Structure formats: structure tokens, C-alpha cells
Amino acid sequence: MARNNAFYHRFLDLNAASLNVYSKNIIKRLWVSLKALWILIFLKDRNIFIHQGSLLVLFPVFLMRISFLRKVVFYLLNHLASRNRLTLEVNDLPYEQSIDLELDVDYTYKLLQDGFYTIKGCHYIFASNAMAEYVAEKYSIQGKYFKVIINGAPEVSNHTVIFDEQKWITSTSTKYVYAGSLNKGRQIEELLAIFKENENNLLIILGNNGEWLKEIDLPTNIIYLGNFEEKEAHYLVSKCDIGIIPYREERFYYNLCFPTKASFYLTAGVPILTTPLKELQQVFKDKKALLFVPFINWHTTIKNLDNTEIIIMKESAKKIKDSYSWKAILNENKFD
Incomplete structure (x- = not known):
């Protein structure tokens, strides 16, 4: 979330339009999802930046277990990339991460990653050099289509009064x-x-x-x-x-x-x-x-x-x- 927030404020400085696909309100979330689908289908000749996590919110894993729906999503993303400059920001690899953190391993994540990293003409931003090297080699992504932006952090704020008792x-x-x-x-x-x-x-x-x-x-x-x-x-x-x-x-x-x-x-x-x-x-x-x-x-x-x-x-x-x-x-x- 810290990474997402940093990118969000960076794009605000650039006066870029933004769309937050998450909301606790179900009606609002459905409305935003419709707007996102409109972008996927109709937007043309734009620079589009998407956090990978946003796709997992827009297209929940339980739905992506259905082969037909996955194919529709990957078609839309390839359609979007063919008409725009699409950049996908990759902060984590959920499938590999779940294995090493001893979490429940859901094979659907692997299928989603296979689709996300083979979008024709898509550009990628990875959160580490080793991650970029691994994904680029595995999915044959050319160097000109990816870059690395590591995780940063904020500057220290003064909270002396709050923590005097420590x-x-x-x-x-x-x-x-x-x-x-x-x-x-x-x-x-x-x-x-x-x-x-x-x-x-x-x-x-x-x-x-x-x-x-x-x-x-x-x-x-x-x-x-x-x-x-x-x-x-x-x-x-x-x-x-x-x-x-x-x-x-x-x-x-x-x-x-x-x-x-x-x-x-x-x-x-x-x-x-x-x-x-x-x-x-x-x-x-x-x-x-x-x-x-x-x-x-x-x-x-x-x-x-x-x-x-x-x-x-x-x-x-x-x-x-x-x-x-x-x-x-x-x-x-x-x-x-």
C-alpha cells in the first residue's frame, strides 16, 4: 500500500486521471468496475498505468478460476495494450510468494501471472532487479519493455510529543x-x-x-x-x-x-x-x-x-x- 500510495501521489503531481477500483461500498465498487471495463474496451492512444494488485481487485481470483472469464480478461488487456501504451506495475509475484511464505498456494495466481506477463506490447515496472530478471527470462520480455523502480520510504516526521512516554x-x-x-x-x-x-x-x-x-x-x-x-x-x-x-x-x-x-x-x-x-x-x-x-x-x-x-x-x-x-x-x- 505504501508503494501504491507513492505512485498515486506522483501521478497526481503530473495531473494524471486516476481510478481507484477498490471500495467497501458494493454499489460504488460495481460502478467503478463498469468504468474500468469501459477503459479496457474503448480507450485509445493514451498512456495507461495499472497496478497489478488493481487487476486482482477488479477481477477477483474466485472468478478467474473460470477458464472462459480468464480468457475474456486477457483478451481485454491485450486489446488495451494494442491501442495504448500500457504499463503494468508489478510489486509482488503472488504465486511464488505464497510458496515461500508457506501460505495456501492457489494455482490460479500462476495462471493469472502467465497471462499478465505475456500481454503483447505491454511495458512492465518491477519492484526489484532480481524479480525483473526472473520474470523477463521466464516470459521472454525484452529489455526495452521493462524497468525497475525499487521500494522507497518517506522522510522522517517529528512525533516527539506523542512518544514522550517511550x-x-x-x-x-x-x-x-x-x-x-x-x-x-x-x-x-x-x-x-x-x-x-x-x-x-x-x-x-x-x-x-x-x-x-x-x-x-x-x-x-x-x-x-x-x-x-x-x-x-x-x-x-x-x-x-x-x-x-x-x-x-x-x-x-x-x-x-x-x-x-x-x-x-x-x-x-x-x-x-x-x-x-x-x-x-x-x-x-x-x-x-x-x-x-x-x-x-x-x-x-x-x-x-x-x-x-x-x-x-x-x-x-x-x-x-x-x-x-x-x-x-x-x-x-x-x-x-
């Missing part, structure tokens, strides 16, 4: 932070185990789906703050020393994606401890703001990382943080 902010212990989804199975349990044995360091946790953390007995050096709006979460992250990305390096999809966490931490001026993921190693090659360590070695690394090394990492993060704001990333890319 006593951990003034702690002299090294503060590690995990900001993101807290579903079980995302190495959160392993993180808790690591910091239970590293009592001299704080682990600050914030994000959605973390209610289960309230039901377990956490040691005093592990603090679950809850879920926050993006700006508030960003401010809290800026008060920490090191952001962490504990994704399993052996999993395929984690190596394809560019974690939003990376830009979120960096724009807050916070360096990163991460597993050696392909995409991050490619983007941040030779950058001292990131420390790449296999997850199996995190216990030792967190225990032994000294203040001098952290200061060097922080200085490096401050030098590059502006480059990973949404403003900087989108200003580098023209939308004709």
Missing part, C-alpha cells in the same frame, strides 16, 4: 528494531530466542499481526510496541540503532524481492543487519550501511557487534538515506 528511547543499550508483518513463520520466534540470550541488547518490535506476542512472556529487553501508522512507525525506527531483516536466505522469493524494510530503515538514518539476500546484495554492493550475515550466525554477530562498528554503519546510512526516499526514487524515473 522510556526505551533513552536507553544506552544497543536498540535493534524489526518493523513489519509479524505473522508466525517469519523468523520472529527465532529472533525472540536470539535476544532472550542477548540481554544486553534491546529488540524493539512493531507491526501488524503481532497480537500473539502479547500472549507470551517476553523478557524485559524485548519490547513489542504494537501497530502504527507509517509516519509514527518511521519515527520510532529512527530512535533505534540497527534495523533487522531476518528473511531466510535459502528461500527463492526472499532473494527476488526488495524488502520495503530496507528503505524504511535507511531513510530513518538506521543501518541494517540482514541475511545475505541476492537483491539487497546487488543494490547495496560495497555499502557499509548494511551488514550481511547468514541467519545461523546472528546470535554471535549481535552479541559481538561493538559500538565502533555501529557508529561507522550509522554514518554510512546517513550519507545514503536521502537516495532511498520515494521522492528521490520517483524523481529519477520519468512517466511520459
Whole structure:
């Protein structure tokens, strides 16, 4: 949603017309769907930009399980691309993602991706280099038809008054932070185990789906703050020393994606401890703001990382943080 919002405001600056296909109101949603279908059928000689997620809202998966309806949708998209310059923005690969995140794997997503990435003459924007390389090779998409725009993050806002009561902010212990989804199975349990044995360091946790953390007995050096709006979460992250990305390096999809966490931490001026993921190693090659360590070695690394090394990492993060704001990333890319 942060990515969608960033693109939305970028296009507002360009005075582009926009259509939000999602609404909780069923009648409004049907009306917007009819407008979207009109665009697919009749629009001509325009530049059209579509978030892949919007297509999944406009054409729900339960309907796309029907072969005939899928064929109609793919026909309309090819028709649209033949009469306009169509760009499809690809933030995720739901099929591959569901496998690695151990979610329910719905083969319909693969069928949809097969259709989306074979639209003749369509242009694509991918959220990571590795994802672009994978999809381009798999579906034979020529280089001139795709580009990469990685995930950015906002600039830090001041929420000092709101969070005056957060006593951990003034702690002299090294503060590690995990900001993101807290579903079980995302190495959160392993993180808790690591910091239970590293009592001299704080682990600050914030994000959605973390209610289960309230039901377990956490040691005093592990603090679950809850879920926050993006700006508030960003401010809290800026008060920490090191952001962490504990994704399993052996999993395929984690190596394809560019974690939003990376830009979120960096724009807050916070360096990163991460597993050696392909995409991050490619983007941040030779950058001292990131420390790449296999997850199996995190216990030792967190225990032994000294203040001098952290200061060097922080200085490096401050030098590059502006480059990973949404403003900087989108200003580098023209939308004709």
C-alpha cells in the first residue's frame, strides 16, 4: 500500500486521471468496475498505468478460476495494450510468494501471472532487479519493455510529543528494531530466542499481526510496541540503532524481492543487519550501511557487534538515506 500510495501521489503531481477500483461500498465498487471495463474496451492512444494488485481487485481470483472469464480478461488487456501504451506495475509475484511464505498456494495466481506477463506490447515496472530478471527470462520480455523502480520510504516526521512516554528511547543499550508483518513463520520466534540470550541488547518490535506476542512472556529487553501508522512507525525506527531483516536466505522469493524494510530503515538514518539476500546484495554492493550475515550466525554477530562498528554503519546510512526516499526514487524515473 505504501508503494501504491507513492505512485498515486506522483501521478497526481503530473495531473494524471486516476481510478481507484477498490471500495467497501458494493454499489460504488460495481460502478467503478463498469468504468474500468469501459477503459479496457474503448480507450485509445493514451498512456495507461495499472497496478497489478488493481487487476486482482477488479477481477477477483474466485472468478478467474473460470477458464472462459480468464480468457475474456486477457483478451481485454491485450486489446488495451494494442491501442495504448500500457504499463503494468508489478510489486509482488503472488504465486511464488505464497510458496515461500508457506501460505495456501492457489494455482490460479500462476495462471493469472502467465497471462499478465505475456500481454503483447505491454511495458512492465518491477519492484526489484532480481524479480525483473526472473520474470523477463521466464516470459521472454525484452529489455526495452521493462524497468525497475525499487521500494522507497518517506522522510522522517517529528512525533516527539506523542512518544514522550517511550522510556526505551533513552536507553544506552544497543536498540535493534524489526518493523513489519509479524505473522508466525517469519523468523520472529527465532529472533525472540536470539535476544532472550542477548540481554544486553534491546529488540524493539512493531507491526501488524503481532497480537500473539502479547500472549507470551517476553523478557524485559524485548519490547513489542504494537501497530502504527507509517509516519509514527518511521519515527520510532529512527530512535533505534540497527534495523533487522531476518528473511531466510535459502528461500527463492526472499532473494527476488526488495524488502520495503530496507528503505524504511535507511531513510530513518538506521543501518541494517540482514541475511545475505541476492537483491539487497546487488543494490547495496560495497555499502557499509548494511551488514550481511547468514541467519545461523546472528546470535554471535549481535552479541559481538561493538559500538565502533555501529557508529561507522550509522554514518554510512546517513550519507545514503536521502537516495532511498520515494521522492528521490520517483524523481529519477520519468512517466511520459
